Amino acid sequence: xxxxxxxxxxxxxxxxxxxxxxxxxxxxxxxxxxxxxxxxxxxxxxxxxxxxxxxxxxxxxxxxxxxxxxxx
Numbered sequence: 001x002x003x004x005x006x007x008x009x010x011x012x013x014x015x016x017x018x019x020x021x022x023x024x025x026x027x028x029x030x031x032x033x034x035x036x037x038x039x040x041x042x043x044x045x046x047x048x049x050x051x052x053x054x055x056x057x058x059x060x061x062x063x064x065x066x067x068x069x070x071x072x
C-alpha cells in the first residue's frame with residue numbers, strides 16, 4: 001500500500017530532522033524526551049523500563065495534535 005501525501009510529508013519531516021543522527025544519538029535523544037524521560041533511568045546500564053499506559057496515552061494524544069498541525 002503506498003503512502004498518502006500526508007504520510008509522505010511526515011516521513012520527509014522526520015528524515016530532515018533526524019536523518020543525520022547516528023543510532024546512539026537517536027537513542028540518547030529519545031531517552032531525553034517525554035515519555036521516556038519520566039520512565040528511563042540513565043544511570044542504569046540496562047533497564048527493563050515500561051512506560052505506563054497513562055503516560056503513553058498522553059504522549060500519543062500530544063503527538064497526534066502536533067502531527068495534525070505539521071500537515072496543515
